[in-house]
Amino acid sequence: MYGGYILLAVVQIAIERGWHFLPQSDYAAMMVGVAGEWFLFTWHFDRGPLEIMLHECAKLILQAKFLSHLLELFRRADPLAAVFRGYCFLLQATWFFQTGWIVLPPWQTTWESENHLHVVLVTVAFVLHLVLDAAFVFALNIVVARVQQRRYERLKFHVDGSPTIVTERASKKSKPRGMSYYQKLRKRNIAEKMALLASLGVSTDIKTLHEQVSKKRHLKR
Known part of the structure; x- marks a missing residue:
């Protein structure tokens, strides 16, 4: 699972050092890492319903991550694609934290793999992560817009996707x-x-x- 992300790190370091790569090679390496992680989460056998639900939710997040990279690859000038990619990373981080809390609970209370109520609670927790992470991203967007408005700063996105900040105080x-x-x-x-x-x-x-x-x-x- 980590091999794809190591490949991404190597590609990004090489690009920063001026090595010649095909255009958008960093996006391709990231998509390879996400695809490898999704493949590993897909083939988990001999698991209970609770673990299966945890892995299914993680697979949905990985599919959204792959889609976000593909969307940003073809729409570099659209800031919404970058925001969606950041939201997918945030969702994966919070859900992995939730998964660790369920698999290895810090207190004596344990989650029963065969308990239908616990499986339903996992589903509800995943929906809460979707909503709360989206609310956080929207709130952060409002704060950034307010700061930009007060400082008279405007962010221009060119055709190639490179941003240029024009500031007027x-x-x-x-x-x-x-x-x-x-x-x-x-x-x-x-x-x-x-x-x-x-x-x-x-x-x-x-x-x-x-x-x-x-x-x-x-x-x-």
């Missing part, structure tokens, strides 16, 4: 009243576009731009 005196955060961003984007047009030698006068656009439309007709 405005003093309290320069903040116009009655404008929302998104209105300020729109105003700043317009100013950046006008500056780019001016650097290219294009007139930034609104009336002149309107005449040029009307002229181009007339020529197309």
